[in-house]
Amino acid sequence: MAQDKLRSLLRQVQNSTLPVDDALEHLKTLPFEDLGYAKIDHHRKIRNGFPEVIYCEGKTIDQIKGITGALMKTDNNILGTRATKEMFEAVREIAPNAVYHKSARCIVVNPKKEDFHPERYIAVVTAGTSDIPVAEEAAVTAETFGNRVERLYDVGVAGLHRLLARLDKLRGAYVVIVVAGMEGALASVVGGLVDRPVLAVPTSVGYGASFHGIAALLTMLNSCASGVSVVNIDNGFGAAYTASLIMKD
Structure with a gap:
């Protein structure tokens, strides 16, 4: 994230020169985190309603660990799809609370219930x-x-x-x-x-x-x-x- 841009944005809100809603629109397009092999979109949840998901198939173990580590900077649940048991074991080295769903081939890190509509399923x-x-x-x-x-x-x-x-x-x-x-x-x-x-x-x-x-x-x-x-x-x-x-x- 470009901290200077974010700091400037917050100062404008603090000084009442930028409405909160306009600031929110700016936040939706803030820069991503560039890992070289991947660009982590930390603000996807603001724009789309759900955080970025890791499609593990085709990625190396080190790439999956790096992307997971970057996503762990947020408080969101992290989902990795099409993941092998080997990938899961590597992720668990940096995320001990990770869970592997074998049949689904999914890794979930920081699993927590959010249940937005408990009356619906x-x-x-x-x-x-x-x-x-x-x-x-x-x-x-x-x-x-x-x-x-x-x-x-x-x-x-x-x-x-x-x-x-x-x-x-x-x-x-x-x-x-x-x-x-x-x-x-x-x-x-x-x-x-x-x-x-x-x-x-x-x-x-x-x-x-x-x-x-x-x-x-x-x-x-x-x-x-x-x-x-x-x-x-x-x-x-x-x-x-x-x-x-x-x-x-």
């Missing part, structure tokens, strides 16, 4: 057990961002009675995330049962003609149920981020 629904890793990425992301999550797993169209048995939990949700591979039909079914936004996540689960999730993606994009929006294949994080924005309304 996000339902994360999977068609099958094989979809759970993507669903857990969504669930852990949503919880890290301060939401209550209800998990409804293995309730796909091959045995629709399993979903109908949880209809009360499904319809009580403020937002529903549906995670499904194979033909991806569950999103349309759920969309026809609830009056809340449905965020569909196609997964790469399935045999050859599923084309690593493309079949489920196309089914979800062509859903005849209103209110179904679709994110990228296996993108549990993206669905949870959007759900969290809806929850803030």
Whole structure:
């Protein structure tokens, strides 16, 4: 952060030459912290509502540790997605309170409950057990961002009675995330049962003609149920981020 610019900004507010709201707008665009290999956006939460998240896949251990250390200067929960156990062990060297969610492949540092709307919850629904890793990425992301999550797993169209048995939990949700591979039909079914936004996540689960999730993606994009929006294949994080924005309304 450019301390001289921040000091000047605070002096203007102190001297009543700059309105507080105008100062807040300036804060939204303050410089990032440059680590050389990464530019840490400490003010993303001010602009977007949630802090920067570390996408760990493709980064080195040292890069992940450096980025985590920079983000630890704030009091925010820190989320690392697509992380290995090796990455977690390295992060724990500088953040002893870090937690690793194996199924989700997520690291959470400084975990604390924020629960902005305790009366609301996000339902994360999977068609099958094989979809759970993507669903857990969504669930852990949503919880890290301060939401209550209800998990409804293995309730796909091959045995629709399993979903109908949880209809009360499904319809009580403020937002529903549906995670499904194979033909991806569950999103349309759920969309026809609830009056809340449905965020569909196609997964790469399935045999050859599923084309690593493309079949489920196309089914979800062509859903005849209103209110179904679709994110990228296996993108549990993206669905949870959007759900969290809806929850803030």
